Amino acid sequence: MYPSNLRYSKTHEWIRAEEGQWAVGITAYAAEHLGEVTYLELPEPGTEVKAGDEVGAIESVKAASEIYSPAGGTVAEVNEALTDNLERIGASPHDEAWFFKLTGVDEDELAGLMDAAAYEKYLAELDE
Numbered sequence: 001m002y003p004s005n006l007r008y009s010k011t012h013e014w015i016r017a018e019e020g021q022w023a024v025g026i027t028a029y030a031a032e033h034l035g036e037v038t039y040l041e042l043p044e045p046g047t048e049v050k051a052g053d054e055v056g057a058i059e060s061v062k063a064a065s066e067i068y069s070p071a072g073g074t075v076a077e078v079n080e081a082l083t084d085n086l087e088r089i090g091a092s093p094h095d096e097a098w099f100f101k102l103t104g105v106d107e108d109e110l111a112g113l114m115d116a117a118a119y120e121k122y123l124a125e126l127d128e
Contacts, residue, residue, distance in 0.1 A: 001028070001120065002027065002028070002094070002116040002119055002120055003016075003094050003116060004115065004116045005017075006094060007110050007113035007114065008113055008114045008116070008118075008119035008122075009068065009113055009114070011068045011070075012026055012027045012029055012030035013030075013067065013070045014026070014027055014070070015071055015102075015113065020103070021076055021077070021101040021102060021103050022071060022073065022101060022103075022105045023098040023100075023101050024071075024099055024100055024102065025093060025094065025097050025098040025099050026058070026089070026093055026097075026099070027093060027094070027119070028093045028094060030065070031089050031093040031097075032090070033062070034058065034062060034063055034065065034090075035062040035090075036060055036090070037058060037059070037060045037086040037090065038059050038060055038086070039058070039086075040057075040058050040059075040082065040083055040089070040099075041056045041057040041058070041067075042055075042056045042078040042082075042083070042099055043055040043069075043075045043078065043100055044075065044078075045075050045077060046074065047074070048072075048073075048074055049069040049072060049074075049075065049102070050072040051069060051070060051071050051072045051109050051112075052068055053068065053069050053072075054066045054067070054068055055067055055068065055069045055075070055100070056099065056100075067099060069102070070110075070113055071102060071105045071106070071110060071113075072102075072104075072106060072109060073104040073106075074104050075100050075101070076100075076101045076102060076103045077100065077101045078099065078100045078101075079098050079099055082096075082097060082099065
């Protein structure tokens with residue numbers, strides 16, 4: 001269910017390599033638990049972030065949650081199209097619904113993130 005080309009955090013963000021940058025979004029698990037998204041706040045391009053930093057917020061009819069960066073780097077780009085099409089977050093959380101892209105990521109930091117199998121095991125433990 002979860003793409004193998006992504007790395008996952010315990011706060012339900014994902015990160016993937018993409019043409020010299022690293023795209024970040026939320027997982028299908030997070031999107032499903034949020035339900036219909038009503039508000040999305042993304043970081044400003046040029047913002048320096050560290051792994052675990054709160055970089056934005058997402059709200060839905062069910063809940064509100066912070067968005068955390070799974071790795072450190074500089075915000076290079078944000079997905080402006082997403083703010084006008086919030087339904088994409090639930091429809092395509094691992095593809096079109098990336099939130100922002102980072103440059104300057106230390107790939108050693110990614111070793112602490114989970115692969116798809118480990119993330120699915122983590123979710124199974126949460127739902128017990």
